[in-house]
Amino acid sequence: MDLHQPGTIRITCAPGLIGYLGQEVEALGYTLSASKLTGLELIGSLHDAMRLNLFLRTGFNVLFLVARFQCTNPDELYKNINAQPWDQMISPDEYVTVVSSVDTPSITNWRFASLKAKDAIVDRVASVVGRRPDSGSKRDHFVVHLYWKDDFCQLFINTSGRKLADRGYRKIPHKAPMQETLAAAVLLATGYDGSVPLVNPMCGSGTLAIEAALIASGRPPGLLRSNFGFMHHKEFDADAWQAMRREAKKIRRRTPPAPIVATDVDPEAVRAAKKNAETAGVHRMIDFAVCDFAETRMPHDKGIVILNPEYGERLGEVSALESTYKSIGDFFKQKCSGWTGYIFTGNMSLAKKVGLRASRRFEFFNAKIECRLLKYELYEGTRRTPE
C-alpha cells in the first residue's frame, strides 16, 4: 500500500468550529472539496493525514476513506466490508475498534452494526493471515468509523484514534474546563498569534493560556501526543513520522512571544493550570498568579485580555454571578484601557451585566450550550451601556 496514494480525507470537529478548521486546513496548503456543519473533506494521502494530525488545533478526527457503498441490510454490510483489503492495513497482533453512526431503517441497534463490521474486518485478516486481531472498545489502536445513513455506507480509518482534543496535557481538569479544540478556536477568533501580550484571569485549569502558548511558540499540538490511530496501520512509516516531527520542531517561532499571564482566585485551579502547562512543556511561557481577576497584573499597555467566567446552570447560581459580570465591566474600564477585551460565556443575560457595548460577537458551542465570545474595544473613557 502506497502511503502517498491520494484518497479522501474527512476531518470532523465540534459544532461551531468548522470555519476555524477550514482556515487551518487551507493554511496548511490543502484545498477543501466539501464542507458541512461538523466536518470537511479534501483530497490527500495517509501521509497527509499524519501531517494534519500533527498540526491541527481545532479538528477532532482525521478520517481516511476506505469505501463508500450502497447497503440495505447487515449481510450486505458484512460482504462489502469483508471485501476491503484489511489484511494489508491491520496486523493480526493489532487491536481493532469500530465506531458506528447508524441512521437507517435496515437496523435498529448501532451496536449490532459495529459488531458486524468488526467481524467482517477481523475475518478478512484471519482469512489471509490465519490469525484474528483482537477487538474491543478502546480507541487507542486501529480505529474504524462506519457511517450508515439510509441505504448508503461510508467506511473510514480514524487516523487520529482518540480525538485530537485530547492533547494529553490536561492531567488535572479542575472545574468546567474548556475543551482544548474550543480554546484554540476562541484564540484564533481573537486573531491571537503571540505577538501581543495575553492576559487570562479566571484561567481555571489553564486551557486558554496553554493553547495560547502553543500558538505563540508555533508548536503543533500533535507534538504532545505519542499515540495516534495511524501508528497502528500495518504500513505506518515510523521514520517518515519522526522526520515530520523534526521538521515541525524547526518551524517554531524564533522571536520570543509577548507575555502570557494566567490568574485565578482558586489556588487549586492555579496549581492544576501550572501542572498542565508543565505537562505541555509551556510553563516557562506563562506567568501564573493566585488572585481575584480584578487584581490581575496587566503586563503592558495593550494586548488581549480574555475571561471565561462561570455562567451557572441553576437560577440561584446565575443571580449570584450577576455581580461578578458587573465587576468584569469595572475591571475592563478601570484596568484595561488600550486592551482588547473578550468574554466567553453561555449566558447572554449575564453578559449584559458587564454593561459595556460589545463590538463583535462570535458564536460558539460549549458541549450543547450555545455560547458567545464577546469582543470589547477598551479605550480610556469606555462607557457603560444602560442596562
Ligand SMILES: C[S@@+](CC[C@H](N)C(=O)[O-])C[C@H]1O[C@@H](n2cnc3c(N)ncnc32)[C@H](O)[C@@H]1O
Ligand atoms: C469556567 S471556569 C474557567 C475554565 C477555564 N477556561 C478552563 O479551561 O479550565 C471559571 C474560573 O473562574 C474562577 N473564578 C471565579 N470567580 C473568580 C474571581 N472573582 N476572580 C478570579 N477567578 C475567579 C474559578 O475559580 C474558575 O476556575
